[in-house]
Amino acid sequence: AQKITQTQPGMFVQEKEAVTLDCTYDTSDPSYGLFWYKQPSSGEMIFLIYQGSYDQQNATEGRYSLNFQKARKSANLVISASQLGDSAMYFCAMRYYGNQFYFGTGTSLTVIP
Amino acid sequence: GAGVSQSPSNKVTEKGKDVELRCDPISGHTALYWYRQSLGQGLEFLIYFQGNSAPDKSGLPSDRFSAERTGGSVSTLTIQRTQQEDSAVYLCASSLVAGGTTDTQYFGPGTRLTVL
Secondary structure (H helix, E strand, O other), X not given: OOOEEOOOOEEEEEOOOOEEEOOEEOOOOOOEEEEEEEEOOOOOOEEEEEEEOOOOOOOEEOOEEEEEEOOXXXXXXXXXXXXXHHOEEEEEEEEXXXXXXXXXXXXXXXXXX | OOOOEEEOOEEEEOOOOOEEEEEEOOOOOOEEEEEEEOXXXXXXXXXXXXXXXXXXXXXXOOOOEEEEEHHHOOEEEEEOOOOHHHOEEEEEEEEOOOOOOOOXXXXXXXXXXXXX
């Protein structure tokens, strides 16, 4: 069963504007963690932000924020003031107690100057 | 504070040859993961090590794939009798502990394997 769904294979955003990358997840476990990673063309996976299922507030890390809607099982990534260097693949991932992370198929973001 | 390192960065081999890919995790990280990423795809879990426990091999696609982790640190992923469909980027990640929902994985730069 698909545990992480990213429905946007590709997104475009104008430089300096905000963009939202969608992620929905599926789990019946009440305790889980949600992660976003960035993968530039160099190939390395870079950790961006984390949200715990029990966290009361949405996570923020600099220009990154996570719009966590638990009832809807969504964990969208918001990037504010987009920069050219934000052009990359973005992966949403989930972890609950156990060994594995479950990754979505990714969203390719292109920032237009 | 070095991150996760992997070697080689690129490997080109002929079909039928064996290859070894190396991962050196972040010092002190007890958990180590191997993933495979085919072109334009997401990450496919391969294998997971946690301390001295038996590894979780549930993601290995065939018995041609194996991995070991010596001394709880460096890991080697071995692919025997490589096939063209093995061509992919192999990513290694490590985390401080394992099993907790807050446990963040940190990735290496990957090894790009091309099987001719």
